[in-house]
Amino acid sequence: MAKVSVVMGSDSDMPIMAKAVEILEKFGVDYEIRIISAHREPDIFVDYAKTAKDRGVQVIIAGAGKAAHLPGMCAAIFEGPVIGIPMKTSDLGGVDSLYSIVQMPTGVPVATVAINGGANAGILAVKMLAMADAALAAKLHDFIVDQKEQVESKDAKLQSEGYKAFLS
Numbered sequence: 001m002a003k004v005s006v007v008m009g010s011d012s013d014m015p016i017m018a019k020a021v022e023i024l025e026k027f028g029v030d031y032e033i034r035i036i037s038a039h040r041e042p043d044i045f046v047d048y049a050k051t052a053k054d055r056g057v058q059v060i061i062a063g064a065g066k067a068a069h070l071p072g073m074c075a076a077i078f079e080g081p082v083i084g085i086p087m088k089t090s091d092l093g094g095v096d097s098l099y100s101i102v103q104m105p106t107g108v109p110v111a112t113v114a115i116n117g118g119a120n121a122g123i124l125a126v127k128m129l130a131m132a133d134a135a136l137a138a139k140l141h142d143f144i145v146d147q148k149e150q151v152e153s154k155d156a157k158l159q160s161e162g163y164k165a166f167l168s
Contacts, residue, residue: 001056002032004125007048008063009037009070013087016118017063020085023122027139029129032057038070045070049077059125062110063118065089068100071110081128083121084110 004024008017017033024031032055038045052060060078062071063085071084086097094115101112113120123143130137157165 002030003056003058003129004029004031005048005052005055005057005060006031006033006063007060007070007074008035009039009065011035013063013065013085016085016087016116017061019118020061020063020122020125023119023126027126027136027143029126029136030056036070038064038073039067045073046077049074052078053080059083059128061085061121061125063087063121064101065094065097066091066100068097071101071112072104072108075104075108075110082110083124084112085117085121086112086115088116 006017006020006024008014021031021033034048036045036048049060057078058080060071060074060080060082062074062082064070065087066089068084068086071082075082084101086094086101088094089096098112098115101110104110111124113124126136126140130140154166
């Protein structure tokens with residue numbers, strides 16, 4: 001059963017949503033992935049959100065651009081946490097999507113990552129699931145330690161070789 005559902009309104013969102021999926025795969029988290037338009041196929045969308053819990057979904061990651069209703073509508077129907085990814089748009093650079101997702105009414109929250117923040121959405125979903133899964137928490141701990149070590153290694157290179165080592 002999928003623990004995370006990754007949903008987008010358009011296939012044009014796939015490059016960003018794939019970053020969330022790559023994180024879920026890295027941590028071994030079961031997921032499903034869908035393209036469903038809340039505007040163009042509302043009946044399919046409502047059924048998707050209403051049945052998510054029955055499918056074992058614990059977290060939804062929803063990406064959307066422009067009016068960006070998909071994450072908020074997921075949060076209105078699905079009782080679990082929803083993470084919204086605002087998509088960069090050609091008209092307003094994604095600020096329209098960001099505002100649409102973060103300005104949810106009281107009682108219908110959507111956790112929101114940066115514009116085009118697919119990887120962070122995946123990491124946030126992993127963090128949510130790791131609260132009740134010791135094995136996943138151990139993998140998350142290793143990931144955090146690895147990130148720290150990568151930064152320390154880069155700083156050591158900077159200190160020994162100087163800034164020009166990073167420019168080529």
